[in-house]
Amino acid sequence: MAISNFVKRIQDVMRNDSGVNGDAQRIEQIVWILFLKIYDAKEETWELLDDNYKSIIQEGLKWRDWAVDRKDGEALTGDGLLDFVNNTLFPTLKNLEIDETTPMRQVIVRNAFEDANNYQKDGVLLRQVINIIDEIDFTEYKERHEFGAIYESFLKDLQSAGNAGEFYTPRAVTDFMVKVVKPVLGDRIGDFACGTGGFLVSALNELDKQVGNSLENREIYNNSVFGIEKKALPHMLCVTNMLIHDIDDPNILHGNALEMDYKDMRKMEHFDVILMNPPYGGSEKDSVKANFPTVLRSSETADLFINVIMYRLKKNGRCAVIIPDGFLFGTDNGKFNIKKKLFSEFNVHTVVRMPHSVFAPYTSIRTNILFFDNTEPTKETWFYRVDMPEGYKNFSKTRPMKLEHFNDALNWWENRKEIEMDGFPKAKKYSIDEIVERSYNIELCGYPHQEEVIPEPMELIQEYQEKRASLNAEIDHVLEQITSMLGGN
Incomplete structure (x- = not known):
């Protein structure tokens, strides 16, 4: 039919x-x-x-x-x-x-x-x-898999369904992140704010190519992914998505991954691969922030999810996570300490800057993809900027970002070199000493030309608040250094 x-x-x-x-x-x-x-x-x-x-x-x-x-x-x-x-x-x-x-x-x-x-x-x-x-x-394989494509377009419709749009990450973005992280059969893959399951599906599509005709491999595939989702609608969407993709026992929990003490997180299952687009722009209750050590507490939800990832990424595991610009430039106490721990204990090897309107029409907040692994402390970090495709002024529902728009990034990923365009760096490597000297302000290789984007009022307020907090933290840091040099208290 x-x-x-x-x-x-x-x-x-x-x-x-x-x-x-x-x-x-x-x-x-x-x-x-x-x-x-x-x-x-x-x-x-x-x-x-x-x-x-x-x-x-x-x-x-x-x-x-x-x-x-x-x-x-x-x-x-x-x-x-x-x-x-x-x-x-x-x-x-x-x-x-x-x-x-x-x-x-x-x-x-x-x-x-x-x-x-x-x-x-x-x-x-x-x-x-x-x-x-x-x-x-x-029960018919062909019809079930044909419906998988219909379900994907159905999830894309969420982007125009008010707040429901926050649960959908464009497939081009999830596929790009999976391509460079390279999950393999046998990896345990986690997403602690999984929404409708986009990252898990992209990972499953990659794993499915490795299954073959082996029943043992099919069983490993069936137990590969784990998700947690706080809100009811996307949770049900995700569970249904998993069933459509032949996951007979969807390990998708309905709950808030932040509502657990960090000491308990350390004892829970650790993952080989973590892929996430955590909520950002929001603020958690004080009782949720209290689940983390004082120095790692933040008013930004996305920051707290970075903490969760650090506690639950397996040794030698790898992670790709979408973060807002505020995480890059923020140097207030919470963000500073979270980034200090991240760079000191994990190998933050790549930051990919994404063009504006990737998540339009839900939000115009600028986003980035942070790639790191649990192998060693960071020695150097590459920054790469994905520019808006030629002929595009904005992405939209009718002209969304496509995987082909990451082609240059994929080619660069395997053959890294510094790139300069119009006098501005498009790809550049920074040592950990340079990053520490900047107080972990890693807003680097940004966009030299300001696009014509008018953020929503609340997004603008959020951005100004983050920049003010960052500036205040930098001023406090300089004053402490001056006071110390003068021998004062």
Whole structure:
């Protein structure tokens, strides 16, 4: 069947339902229905492979029991369907009994429904949406993988769905980061703010090429990735994404990776590869900041995630993480100490400066990719600037960043050399002594020409606050040196 217009057909139906307001609710509505359909297809496979398999979903509540319209006039619809979904299905799935012995493939059902909602108020329209989703045969390999591409375009639509856009990192960026980090089968790959699972999928696509026909390799593949996501909608999106990509036991937790004492983090699983785009521009509660040593506390969420990465990256492990410009130039106490620890204990070998509007329309905050590994202290760091492609003034939903825009960076990665353009450095190597001398202000190889970008008011305020804090810290540092030279206290 042709499923290229799958999302559009559902959206057209939902627009007539008064209970669904806006893209964010429409997406959440599609996702819980889609999750149950995909999960039921997976369960059919598990039942065939294991005669002793027992579902956590009781009879009568499985997709096959109530959602499939067999055209015999018996399918639930209208008020009867609404009553079943609101008063039986949701309450039961939200309160499924689980314990430490419950397999992850079953735990995800309750996790997925903890904060889910049925927004539709018209039972006839709900039946129409269910029937469209039921047309897809997820037990057929070709159709399931064709749907993977549809799901990707569906996730991209999140970028125009208000705050939901924060959960999607452009595929070109995740693919570039995976290409240079080079995950191999057997690596444990983690993302502690995984959103819809973009980094994990890019990594899985790379690992899938290494599986071959080996069942043992397929089992290793199935246990390769781990994610944590704080918010309900992207968590369910990510779990569904993993099921689509043949991860039968998605180890995707619903929680906040920052809400754990750093001493406990040290005892938890460490990872060979960490790929992340942590939230930035936000501020955590004091109780969350208190989970970290005093010198490593920061008001910026992204800074705290750098701490988490440092505690959970395995010896010889490698990391690629997206960070805002504020992390580069910031020299306030928190950022200074975090960067000092990072450069002193890890090998920060590369910083890639990305052009503006990569994350448009969600945010115009400038971003960078920090690459480091847990091998040795930093001796030198390369900075490389990715320029806006010729003919582009801004990236947008209709003209997004593509992997080909990283071609020059990929070529440079394997054959590093310093590059100067129009009198400004595009690629340059700095020694650790030079970086320390700058008080870890690593805003280097930046953009010589200011693009015509007007940030959102709150983004502008955030940027000014970070620059003011950085400037104050630099002034304090100079005053301390002068006072020390004069022999004062």
